[in-house]
Amino acid sequence: MKKTPNEMTMRAWVRLMKSQHLLLSHVEAALKAANLPPLTWYDVLLELERAGDDGLRPFELERDLLLAQYNLSRLLDRIEKAGFIHRKAHKEDGRGQMVSITRAGKTVRHKMWPVYGAAMNEIFGDHLSEMQKIELASLLDCLINCASTDQPEN
Amino acid sequence: MKKTPNEMTMRAWVRLMKSQHLLLSHVEAALKAANLPPLTWYDVLLELERAGDDGLRPFELERDLLLAQYNLSRLLDRIEKAGFIHRKAHKEDGRGQMVSITRAGKTVRHKMWPVYGAAMNEIFGDHLSEMQKIELASLLDCLINCASTDQPEN
């Protein structure tokens, strides 16, 4: 069924790409304006904060955040260099490591959230009703599930 | 009204980011697997093909494609180097130039479309009904309009 998309498919596709781009740029710009790290750092820090003191293995972060392995490896380098995470060798698995958030990491994440959240509301949350958000989330959820099951990637 | 987003806002936000990421990766991977240029090239080539023989000014492309100026400048470098576009000085505006698509550019765009289209259908089009696509497009359209009017960027 390798057909070419119909009109409505293309319209929805383009809007999805464009809206995401606009919304993400807005939030990134807000963070930058506040002299805070980029959004990816927030995602990592949040995962780690939720994971508790033991932290997570990089490959777990990789799956959760949909990041490529080499990409995450270097992202962790940067965040570590900034002092927001801590890496140590894994006790049992000699190949691996444990990544945990530091106190400074928690602090910066807490400083990021109001900026992130406000920007999210401003560009997104405030423009849709609760009902619309539910509909949107449901439509996208369908896509995400299909994509995750159909596709080999992740 | 700098409030923190509510639960539904966050759910919808995350899904929007995640779905776009999954869908886009799928299409990019399909193009790469077919030894074709990335999606951005397609967008540029399509705009130029639609624009006709005279082509477009870079700043017009910039607005249409939501690309940063310096970013577009280098993108055009690469596409030009590949022989898919042609740049020449603008006749009246000494600062500017005209960018037009070459025959090879048209050819490659035509080769890209079936791959792009098939991937789009596979990961997106085929998983939503026409009605759902209309709903989705409409919801996103609202966001795009708000973002474009609210925000200074573009």
Added chain:
DNA sequence: CCAATATACATGCATATGCATTTATAAATT
């Protein structure tokens, strides 16, 4: 007409991403 400012585009430098490969260890197979 000329100085000040704005617009169009390019570029040096830092950072980020992708790809392929490498290193190290673990698990599985014989």
Added chain:
DNA sequence: AATTTATAAATGCATATGCATGTATATTGG
């Protein structure tokens, strides 16, 4: 136990992106 295969993570190299600034021309306002 030795060999193969799989998994965890890092890295050299190419490409892409962002930021600030540079260069050239155009426009505006005195």
